[in-house]
Amino acid sequence: MKITNLTPSEEDIMQALWSLNTAYLRDIMAELPEPKPHQNTVSTYLKILVEKEFLKTEKEGRIFKYEVIIPLEEFQNFKLKQFIKRYFKKNSIELVERLLDLKTISTEDLHQFFEVKTSVIPKRKKKKKKKTALREFVEELTEKKKKKKKK
Structure with missing residues (x-):
């Protein structure tokens, strides 16, 4: 599993998901800070996060349930290593x-x-x-x- 960088919007959505662990779109929308993006925008970001292998989906009827694959701690470690490498010459x-x-x-x-x-x-x-x-x-x-x- 290779961790990649996230855009600020993707990180906002992941922050909501890390607090929930598994959630439906409506749960994620409720967890996002104001001003909330449009539901279609969040849905698109969720699709991208699935492609980046941060999330996995489980279809329940006509809706998807999203589950976190990469824990917050692993992402924090990834970002910290990048930060040290970039600004403190390793x-x-x-x-x-x-x-x-x-x-x-x-x-x-x-x-x-x-x-x-x-x-x-x-x-x-x-x-x-x-x-x-x-x-x-x-x-x-x-x-x-x-x-x-x-x-």
């Missing part, structure tokens, strides 16, 4: 540094979600670089922990 550390600089995330957030176990072996001494928030975070994680005193 270097995710630059992305984390930027998030820290913008205060979108903090080192405490990173501590909360990651337990990093590494050993740092310096190859050679280099000129001291300006400490970035990410460098300080890595140094904090890799420094030896002090033993707690027993009472």
Whole structure:
């Protein structure tokens, strides 16, 4: 299954479907934000999403029931990888540094979600670089922990 890019309108429809998982056209229309596109337009986009293999259909009488094939998380991963490749030259550390600089995330957030176990072996001494928030975070994680005193 190959994930492809979606137009903004297709993404709006997929957002509605990801919240519903399976739905009929009337359910999708009810879930879309205002101003709602015409029903025929949504129907055309649904047909395109089926062709792009984001959805599958099941015919029930004269109407179709649409079911999501590609989960939201897979699409998010696809878009994030594209974003990093395009704007950060495939270097995710630059992305984390930027998030820290913008205060979108903090080192405490990173501590909360990651337990990093590494050993740092310096190859050679280099000129001291300006400490970035990410460098300080890595140094904090890799420094030896002090033993707690027993009472």
